[in-house]
Amino acid sequence: MEVFIQILITGIVVGCIYGMAALGFTIVYNATKLINFANGEFLMLGGVVLTGAVTIAGLPTGVAVPVAVAVSAAIGWVMQRVILENARHSDHLTLVMLTIGVALALRGAAALVFGRDISFVPEFGFIPLVLVGNVYIPSQGIWIMLTLAVLSLALWYLFSRTLFGKAMRAASQEPRAAALCGIEPKKAAVIAMIMAAAIGGLAGTLMAPISAASYENGIFLGLKGFAAAVVGGLGNPLGAILGGLLIGVIESVTAGYVASGFKDAIGFIILILVLILRPQGLAGRAVISRV
Amino acid sequence: MISVPVLSLSGLTKRFGGIQAVSGVSFDLAPGAITAVIGPNGAGKTTLINLITGVLSLNDGAIRLEGADITNEPVHRRAVAGVARTYQTPQMAAGMSVLRNVMAGAYRFGRYGLLSTLLRPWTIITENEEMAERAAHALRRVSVPEEWWHQPASDLPYGLQRRVEIARALAQDPKVILLDEPAAGLNPSETADLARLLTDIAADGRAVLLVEHDMPMVMSISSHVVVINFGRKLAEGTPAQILTNPEVIAAYLGSDEEEAA
Amino acid sequence: MRNSKSTSNLRHDGLILLGLAIFLAILGVTLSNQFHRSIVVLSMIHAIAAIGLTLLMGYAGQVSIGQGAFMGVGAYAAAFAMQQLSLPVPVALIGAILLPGLLGYVIGRPILRLSGHNLALGTLALGAVFFVVASQWRSVTGGIDPGIVNLPNLGFWGQSHETVVYWLSAVVLLVAAIVAAALVDGRFGRGLEVLRTSEVVAACMGVDTVRAKSMVFAIAAAFAGASGALLALYLRSFNANTFGVSLSIELLMMVIIGSLSTIWGAIFGAFAIIILPNLLESFDHAKLLVYGLTMVAVMMFAPRGLGETLLRFVRSRSSS
Numbered sequence: 057m058e059v060f061i062q063i064l065i066t067g068i069v070v071g072c073i074y075g076m077a078a079l080g081f082t083i084v085y086n087a088t089k090l091i092n093f094a095n096g097e098f099l100m101l102g103g104v105v106l107t108g109a110v111t112i113a114g115l116p117t118g119v120a121v122p123v124a125v126a127v128s129a130a131i132g133w134v135m136q137r138v139i140l141e142n143a144r145h146s147d148h149l150t151l152v153m154l155t156i157g158v159a160l161a162l163r164g165a166a167a168l169v170f171g172r173d174i175s176f177v178p179e180f181g182f183i184p185l186v187l188v189g190n191v192y193i194p195s196q197g198i199w200i201m202l203t204l205a206v207l208s209l210a211l212w213y214l215f216s217r218t219l220f221g222k223a224m225r226a227a228s229q230e231p232r233a234a235a236l237c238g239i240e241p242k243k244a245a246v247i248a249m250i251m252a253a254a255i256g257g258l259a260g261t262l263m264a265p266i267s268a269a270s271y272e273n274g275i276f277l278g279l280k281g282f283a284a285a286v287v288g289g290l291g292n293p294l295g296a297i298l299g300g301l302l303i304g305v306i307e308s309v310t311a312g313y314v315a316s317g318f319k320d321a322i323g324f325i326i327l328i329l330v331l332i333l334r335p336q337g338l339a340g341r342a343v344i345s346r347v
Numbered sequence: 348m349i350s351v352p353v354l355s356l357s358g359l360t361k362r363f364g365g366i367q368a369v370s371g372v373s374f375d376l377a378p379g380a381i382t383a384v385i386g387p388n389g390a391g392k393t394t395l396i397n398l399i400t401g402v403l404s405l406n407d408g409a410i411r412l413e414g415a416d417i418t419n420e421p422v423h424r425r426a427v428a429g430v431a432r433t434y435q436t437p438q439m440a441a442g443m444s445v446l447r448n449v450m451a452g453a454y455r456f457g458r459y460g461l462l463s464t465l466l467r468p469w470t471i472i473t474e475n476e477e478m479a480e481r482a483a484h485a486l487r488r489v490s491v492p493e494e495w496w497h498q499p500a501s502d503l504p505y506g507l508q509r510r511v512e513i514a515r516a517l518a519q520d521p522k523v524i525l526l527d528e529p530a531a532g533l534n535p536s537e538t539a540d541l542a543r544l545l546t547d548i549a550a551d552g553r554a555v556l557l558v559e560h561d562m563p564m565v566m567s568i569s570s571h572v573v574v575i576n577f578g579r580k581l582a583e584g585t586p587a588q589i590l591t592n593p594e595v596i597a598a599y600l601g602s603d604e605e606e607a608a
Numbered sequence: 609m610r611n612s613k614s615t616s617n618l619r620h621d622g623l624i625l626l627g628l629a630i631f632l633a634i635l636g637v638t639l640s641n642q643f644h645r646s647i648v649v650l651s652m653i654h655a656i657a658a659i660g661l662t663l664l665m666g667y668a669g670q671v672s673i674g675q676g677a678f679m680g681v682g683a684y685a686a687a688f689a690m691q692q693l694s695l696p697v698p699v700a701l702i703g704a705i706l707l708p709g710l711l712g713y714v715i716g717r718p719i720l721r722l723s724g725h726n727l728a729l730g731t732l733a734l735g736a737v738f739f740v741v742a743s744q745w746r747s748v749t750g751g752i753d754p755g756i757v758n759l760p761n762l763g764f765w766g767q768s769h770e771t772v773v774y775w776l777s778a779v780v781l782l783v784a785a786i787v788a789a790a791l792v793d794g795r796f797g798r799g800l801e802v803l804r805t806s807e808v809v810a811a812c813m814g815v816d817t818v819r820a821k822s823m824v825f826a827i828a829a830a831f832a833g834a835s836g837a838l839l840a841l842y843l844r845s846f847n848a849n850t851f852g853v854s855l856s857i858e859l860l861m862m863v864i865i866g867s868l869s870t871i872w873g874a875i876f877g878a879f880a881i882i883i884l885p886n887l888l889e890s891f892d893h894a895k896l897l898v899y900g901l902t903m904v905a906v907m908m909f910a911p912r913g914l915g916e917t918l919l920r921f922v923r924s925r926s927s928s
Contacts, residue, residue, distance in 0.1 A: 091725035091726075091728070091729065093728070093732075139904060139908065142908065143907070143908055146907070146911060147911075148723075148724035148725055149665070149669065149671050149724075149911075150907050150911045151725075152671060152724070152725050152728045153671075153860070153864065153903060153907045154903075154904055154907045154908065156673070156728075156857065156860070156903065157899075157900050157901070157902070157903030157904035157906075157907060158900065158904060159900065160857065160896055160897075160899050160900030160903060161896070161897055161899075161900025161901050161903075161904060162900070163896050163900070164894065164895065164896025164897025164898070164899065164900050165897050165900075167893070167896060167897075168893060168894060168897060275736070275853055276736065279729075279732065279733055279736055282729055282733075283733070286729070315744070317740070317743070317744040318740060318741075318744055320736070320740045321736075321737045321740035321741060321744075324733040324734075324736045324737045324740075325733075325737055327729065327730070327733045328719070328730050328733050328734060328737070331722055331726050331729065331730050332718050332719065332721060332722065332730070335722075335726065400812050401811075402808050402811070402812070421811075421816075422808075422811035422812060423811045423812075423814050423815055423816045423817070426811065426812050426813055426814035427814045430812075431812070431813070432812050434809070438805065438806050438808075438809045439805075440801050440802045440804070440805040440806075440809070441804070441805050442801070442869060442912075443798070443801050443802070447798060447801075448802075450795075450798055451795070451798035451799060451801070451802045451813060452813050453795075454795050454798065454799055454813050454814045454815055455813070455814040457794075457795040461791075461796055461823055464787075464790050464791055464794055464796060465787055465791070465827075468786050468787055468789070468790030468791075469790070471618075471790045471793060471794035471795075472618060474794065474795065475618065475793065475794060475795075478795065515813070519813060519814065
């Protein structure tokens with residue numbers, strides 16, 4: 057039982073990261089109907105920029121984390137303004153390939169700037185680890201869970217309590233209504249991408265101390281994030297978070313009881329199955345009735 | 348009608364959510380004749396074509412092609428069985444030449460399967476010649492000048508695209524041809540050409556279903572007219588009967604004069 | 609002849625094919641530098657998978673970011689057939705075409721219910737699953753370390769292994785090109801092109817769209833299988849990393865560098881993508897960055913493929 061709880065906690069911590077990846081993906085999708093294949097790279101960037109700032113520039117973690125988030129957000133802004141804005145009338149295939157191209161370029165740039173070695177940063181610290189019986193919750197895990205909790209509350213307030221947030225959420229479905237609230241679709245798209253990049257970057261910094269940062273991390277993290285978002289029902293922020301937790305826990309259980317090597321495949325298999333069998337997500341009806 | 352119907356529709360019903368787009372529509376298409384379906388915009392005419400081709404599935408009703416029940420057949424089987432159509436806005440495949448588009452229409456006449464193409468690639472040489480022959484025949488019939496044949500179909504003037512689309516349907520050598528507003532956007536002389544072409548196509552012995560707003564053309568070339576309003580069949584008869592039917596005048600011709608003109 | 613122009617596509621393809629055959633034959637006889645030879649062999653091998661991807665993406669309009677996985681299936685199938693079943697090379701090669709083809713059909717049927725970005729996601733996930741399985745199913749794949757090792761040396765009658773694989777790859781590439789050209793020039797290809805624009809229009813002219821899509825997915829997978837098997841034969845040892853997600857992305861690059869409208873673009877793209885990193889020594893560091901920027905630029909300014917757009921530009925210049 058204690059082992060199971062420990063596995064569960066590990067899964068929830070990782071699931072929080074997936075949930076944040078899925079959130080970015082969802083926010084962009086709601087604003088523009090775009091599936092951003094570069095979303096995972098924001099997490100990668102958060103990790104490698106943090107590592108670079110701490111190990112190369114010698115910045116303290118408290119400064120390095122905001123720097124990493126800012127760099128990621130800035131890259132999201134550039135990506136939207138320079139590339140996607142100029143291609144928004146392209147067909148699906150072209151847009152998909154465009155974001156894959158951006159993902160490759162970011163990966164390549166990270167490899168050039170920060171090198172190809174995996175690297176570690178110290179935990180954020182400050183919060184002590186919690187020990188209950190033989191079950192322990194690591195300090196970084198608490199950081200991660202707290203961050204997602206605060207983030208969820210902030211996003212919930214933004215999207216359901218402010219006019220601005222509501223307009224953004226509707227920007228892709230009701231561009232005119234959004235425009236009436238003072239949110240041009242173009243502006244909504246930029247803001248969404250910056251938010252996604254910042255959230256991704258933050259998630260990347262949070263997980264850097266527990267799993268090494270590397271320029272190659274983006275693909276798998278991105279796919280796990282997609283899986284979480286799809287499982288939760290595309291476009292549903294709450295579903296994205298729950299989807300992330302679910303996939304994190306399933307992976308952790310698979311690693312603990314089946315075979316650790318196959319844990320990565322589980323999330324992807326779930327993604328494929330949900331896409332084919334329940335494209336509206338596991339909680340699909342809620343999404344439909346919300347519209 | 349004395350002749351046996353080619354296509355027989357009985358009680359076709361289609362709901363979208365709670366809305367009855369088509370409800371209980373029944374009529375027959377006779378071979379060698381043009382049957383027109385008229386009605387105000389949103390009356391369910393295009394839905395009817397989508398139901399006959401199988402693009403939309405029926406909630407209720409039955410469709411018979413030469414006596415055979417095709418109600419549950421998938422779209423492509425109905426096409427192979429002899430149902431062809433055109434679209435309200437011409438649907439030319441992007442990047443394909445006019446000839447290749449029309450050759451694609453002859454798809455069902457391929458003699459060799461995919462496996463044969465994989466194992467004996469040269470079989471396509473003779474097959475392509477046959478299909479090009481069919482396509483050329485269809486294109487001449489609808490009078491698309493030969494200098495256009497090798498141009499990308501989507502580059503053609505609108506009126507010509509409409510004719511290419513009819514050629515593509517003819518290349519299917521269909522028993523039933525469903526035309527969704529073929530005169531829309533055509534000038535009067537083009538419309539007159541179209542009227543002659545449709546009469547000619549019916550003279551092959553094909554059943555022609557014409558969904559159209561151009562009343563003078565409908566009344567001059569159709570042998571049978573079905574009036575649809577709010578998804579229901581309002582009246583059915585010869586053009587003369589329809590023109591004097593008070594219900595039709597009230598519901599359609601009267602309330603929608605500018606369109607009827 | 610009245611229909612001379614309708615068959616001009618075939619004639620045109622025939623001429624290119626002849627040119628390609630002569631070009632490969634000359635290279636095969638004259639190239640003495642081992643390194644240059646290996647670049648040409650790798651280009652030919654990748655071109656086969658890229659042609660398959662062109663059929664799927666360019667003609668049928670179905671994106672796949674999992675094509676590399678089917679190369680992997682072909683490679684492992686060939687290795688398994690030779691090492692564990694002791695089958696001769698030709699039989700192994702045929703098996704390595706049929707197995708991924710069959711697998712492609714079985715997977716294609718459900719997965720092609722997806723379209724657009726969902727299909728891209730699904731196939732990307734498929735590729736990722738393959739990589740995980742290939743690196744974990746050690747009894748068949750040998751995992752990452754050692755992977756598959758000690759595939760036979762194919763040299764015979766005094767010809768080196770490299771020479772034998774060169775001619776074998778050239779022949780397979782030419783056959784693949786003939787088959788692909790026939791497919792796209794024939795009614796199957798016309799059906800696919802109509803389907804790319806509209807599935808409704810294709811179905812209404814008698815195309816069984818579900819089957820056509822699964823078939824083209826299977827054919828693309830079979831081409832990839834042949835390509836992967838040849839790569840395995842050539843390298844003689846490989847592991848799961850050879851067939852990771854980045855391979856699928858390189859195949860995508862080959863198609864968009866060439867053309868989405870003709871299978872010949874894939875051959876051009878394969879040569880370009882294999883040759884460039886090998887020629888520019890310092891390129892390896894910046895490879896991903898250059899790939900990414902290139903892909904972005906091509907998609908923004910030449911979404912039907914770079915080679916094709918350049919060719920059109922040159923033609924319009926020379927004709928005016």
